[in-house]
Amino acid sequence: MINSSYPLLDVLIDPELLRELTLADWNELIPQARHALLLGRLHALIVQHDLSDALPKQPLNHTLSAYLASEKQRASTLWEVVKLGRALNSLDVPVILLKGGAYIQAELSLSNGRLLSDIDILVPREKLDDIEKGLHSRGWRSSKKDDYDDRYYREWMHEIPPLKHITRGSFLDVHHTILPPTAKYKPAPEKLMAAVREVNPGVCTLAPVDMVIHSATHLFHEGDFDHGLRDIFDLHGLLIHFGENESGFWDELAPRAIELDLIHPLYYALHYCSLIVGTEIPKKVITQVKHGEPNMFMSKVMDGLFMRALRPDHPSCDLPFTGLARWLLYIRSHYLRMPLHLLIPHLTRKAWKRRFAETVEQPKVGDTPIMQKNKTSGWRFWVR
Amino acid sequence: MTSRISDLHLDYLHSILQSSGLYLKTGPFTYRIRSSVRSVAEGLHLLYGQNQFHQKMEFVDFDIRLDSPNSLRRRFRPKLDFYFDHQTPFKPLPLTQAFAFLEWGMNWCISVHMNQYLKLHAAVLEKNGRALVMPAAPGSGKSTLCAALMLRGWRLLSDEHALVSLEDNSLIPVCRPISLKNRSIKVIKQFDSSAVFGPLCEDTHKGTVVHMKPDAQSAALDNQSVKPGWMVFPKYVAEGDTRLTERIKETAFLKAGDQSFNYSLLGAQGFEVMSNLIEASDCYNFSYSNLDEAIETFEKLSTTAA
Amino acid sequence: MNVCQALKFKGLIFLWLVNIKVLVVSLVLLYIPNDFELILKSFGNETLLFHSASGDTLLLGPTAIPLVTRLKDGPLEQEALFEYVADKLNFEVDEDFLNHMEEVLSGLMKRDIVAAQ
Secondary structure: OOOOOOHHHHHHHOHHHHHHOOHHHHHHHHHHHHHOOOHHHHHHHHHHOOOHHHOOHHHHHHHHHHHHHHHHHHHHHHHHHHHHHHHHHOOOOOEEEEHHHHHHHOOOHHHOOOOOOOEEEEOOHHHHHHHHHHHHHOOEEEOOOOHHHHHHHHHHOOOOOOEEEOOOOOEEEEEOOOOOOOOOOOOOHHHHHHOOEEEEOOEEEOOHHHHHHHHHHHHHHHOOOOOHHHHHHHHHHHHHHHHHHOOOHHHHHHHHHHHOOOHHHHHHHHHHHHHHHOOOOOHHHHHHHHHHOOOHHHHHHHHHHHHHHOOOOOHHHOOOOHHHHHHHHHHHHHHHHOOHHHHHHHHHHHHHHHHOOOEOOOOOOOOOOOEEOOOOOOOOOOOO | OOOEHHHOOHHHHHHHHHOOOEEEEEOOEEEEEEEOOHHHHHHHHHHOOOOEOEOOOOOOOEEEEEEOOOHHHHHHOOEEEEEEOOEOOEOOEEHHHHHHHHHHHHHHHHHHOOOOEEEEEEEEEEEOOEEEEEEOOOOOOHHHHHHHHHHOOOEEEEOOEEEEEOOOOOEEOOOOOEEEEOHHHHHHHHHOOOOOEOOOEEEEOOEEEEEEOOOHHHHHOOOOOEEEEEEEEEEEOOOOOOEEEEOOHHHHHHHHHHOEOOOOOOHHHHHHHHHHHHHOOEEEEEEEOOHHHHHHHHHHHHOOOO | OOHHHHHHOHHHHHHHHHHHHHHHHHOOEEEOOOOOOEEEEEOOOOEEEEEOOOOEEEEEOOOHHHHHHHHHOOOEEHHHHHHHHHHHHOOOOOHHHHHHHHHHHHHHHHOOOOEEO
């Protein structure tokens, strides 16, 4: 039986339930999936389960449209990786792909229909300057025009600001660690880099356990819950794929997280994958990650917050206090990322900026009014 | 007996727009439109009057709303937001631009989504069972030409979007009002006094904008696709001669690609469908200043088999 | 001839160096990377090329067309390739032609359509 106000979760777990939907149900489902960046994935599941003929055509135009966009992103990503390979390999640095880029390059099925916004790579810190110069000479420039934002990345987060390619328009995030040096937990990037897997000459992904741990850290530490549900399904996909195809994966997972000082995010990842999607985790692993479980009170608080924040950012999916939950987790993520004396001025400035939303590049074709970048949910509580 | 939107009393339409919303089908797309703004009701009543009125439609492609963010703002600084589902993709615009904002928003819905077609920014009309596609570079005067052609008997498919089916390369209609700007408003009024215009929107980022009602023929055939016939790249040249010249298809292809919303996105499939479109179309450059002469040229063109 | 004697004949040395360069260059094997599909389409005048890897669409000029179509059949040394093109288009293989073909080739390599081993 489908939850008629939140059908997205049910159909992603069991696509056969799509047969039960009325056209009116699709009116709920499509916007939810679109907001959650899961519309393309929905299409991939429809095709995979051979449901196209059984479902109404009009809503499937929307899923197909998103899927076509994701296929373009796949092709563009693969090409970007070729170009990156040339830029970095000349400096004797492999391209270590993270997140979406890695899923595409490794041809994981969870990348099917998945929508991403940029490419993330991990590089050795000592070569950061050379890498930035090398990328600059091949057309990658800082996308931050604002001095403050530029400083935020370089001085406080010790990162290169996100880069944009001048001709291809692609975005690139260059990381030398998976958490900022100012953060509470300090996973050693050298350990991750030592364990990478080469998928193509000069192009690598993290080891399977590290891919899961990184995804968990990104979701449960970074505070970006815009696409929380998508990230949960990514984690679910990774766990299932590696659980079935990597021998020793389940045995190594928790010990590796402990070694990397990241047992807490791993605990949350397994806990919420199990709770939301029903991922089957071996009992032994559940016991091992209990190291990362907060006390009983905090556990209940976190459940209340995450079970709201991990829903699609769409009013039809909101439970009472979802706005507050997102805001609190946003604050938490920044607290985990930087000390208090930096946090408060930073958040104040961010909130101020949000009132005067940035303009987005005009589309080059067609007449439209000026576009803007803004969020309409989660910040209702804080700013307006 | 199906009722039309113009059969409704204006006040009743206004109240529907403020409550459950107006369900509007144009071409293959269903919109649900909500707005508290009176001029939006007036514009819809006039320019979409011949469209069928639906009490409710089961599935809606685009759920849109044009309203002030809150009632306080409505009183002191009347600005409107365009909502697509619960997002506001655009900066707010003044109340005086409401109807134009609605039309731009409705266009944006198609331009940004709906990748199951190859989409060009172009005017599309039909004569003798074949489609005329006019890709629209700025300053081309395509809307003026489009309006004039429709007023002289060409069937309007769209003045904004050429939607090419990926299956059979036919052009799919989305019959909606033609948007005219600045000088061309006067030109068309003089060209044909029977033209019906909606609310005038001044001081927009495009200047003065108004929308012209599609004729009955175009509205009636809003679900009939057309095979390609001609691709013409128009250019308005003040006091210039009327000139139609053949152009080689390879460069027409590239120029059409420049004016496409999703040619790149569709990758190899886009290349294939665009090839088919160009193959099936006679391609021309066209420059003009005199509208009557322009129409005459197109009439002659319409008798040539593609 | 030893180097000192050769210096008196600067022209000869130049020729000698040019010959070496031509010899080296003609040994370069050109090919189209087969991971990336190329789709060609002509409407009778010029030819369009779709490079599936980068998503680029290019207009190929009359000298580039036979170059690309020949390489689609398999790799070839540069010298032989240029001769093939000249033969196809009834051009003489003179310095102008070679310079032009170098430019065309360089453009295609920059776009990753053709690669050299």
